[in-house]
Amino acid sequence: MLRRQRAKIHVWWDMKDCPIPEGYDARRVRPSIERALKELGYTGPVSITAYANQNETPDHHLLALSSTGVDFAHILPWVEYGSMTSDFEAWKVDNPAPASIMIISDEVASSKSRSSLFCAALQESNYKCFLAYSVRPFEMPVLVTSAEWLWDSLLAVSETKRHIFHKCSGSEMVVASTGMFSCKLCYSDCKSLDAFKKHLASKEHTKEEHRMTSHSQSAPRRHMLYKISKYHAKASFFFFLMIYIDSQQRKM
Incomplete structure (x- = not known):
């Protein structure tokens, strides 16, 4: 049990289902997730990949999250969970149990077909699964989990003044980006937001996005x-x- 609690934990985050709340300091997302896991006794290193059409994610959120080591995957909605499934299959090769996984998604909490293959892949694995969603599902989640949270409660913190970003402060103060920016449509990885934005605006990417x-x-x-x-x-x-x-x- 102790070995499992100290093992790696990877988070797959659907940013469209569970967006950053208005006025919330995006730098607090990672610490909030880590704190919630630590309350359950899981203290292993946490990695996070945020999936979305990143053209719709504000730059200040991208910068703030990236400064805490969050990785980004640019993907279109109708192929998002297919990409998650492929990424999970690749990840588990180097990260066997007792590593654990966490999913932040309303789709996975329901029986919608878009995430069915992803759920099947998770269920066939031997990983401890944690789940967060923005709205409590009316039905039992398809995925068998060890713990579940509402997204807002997961992000809730006790020290409000320290952890909540107010618009009057101007902008989130961020440090250098440490997260990776990945375009799942073109299989292109970028180490900086500027390079990532240039790629998303390129003719090659636009052509591929139109094709898909x-x-x-x-x-x-x-x-x-x-x-x-x-x-x-x-x-x-x-x-x-x-x-x-x-x-x-x-x-x-």
């Missing part, structure tokens, strides 16, 4: 055509089967 968006928009039509073709294939099969049976009966 077009592919996603055409997916429902392809699925519909597939279902129609499948129906016609079955209908044709039964039609010719009936003809064959009728012909055999005539011979009798």
Whole structure:
């Protein structure tokens, strides 16, 4: 048990489901997560990857979080959990149990199909799982967990003056970035926010994002055509089967 409590913990954070609250100092996200885990006796090193369309994340949040070592993954919503699943499969190769994992997501707390593969991969593993969500689910979470939190309560701190950022103070004071910025669409890693923003504004990235968006928009039509073709294939099969049976009966 002691070995597990001191082992690594990796956090997969869906920033769209569980955003940083208005007026909250983003630098407090990591300490809040670490404190919540320590209250359960888990004191191992914590790594965090925040998934979102990072074009929608304010730069001051990116800088503040990065200054605490949070990594970022730029991804589009419809492929987010596929990317999480791939990242999890790669991560577990070098981080076997007793390492633990934490998921911050409303999707994983529900039975939505977008996260079903990710949940299945987690359930098949031997990791201790922790879960946080912005709204308490109406149904039992699909994922079996060791502990759960509401996102706001996870971020809640006792020393309000020290931990809450007020707009009147100007901006969050940040130090140099230590987190990694990764574009999951182009498989590109950047060590600074400036380089990351340049990549997201590049023609190559824009082209790839448009390609994936077009592919996603055409997916429902392809699925519909597939279902129609499948129906016609079955209908044709039964039609010719009936003809064959009728012909055999005539011979009798």
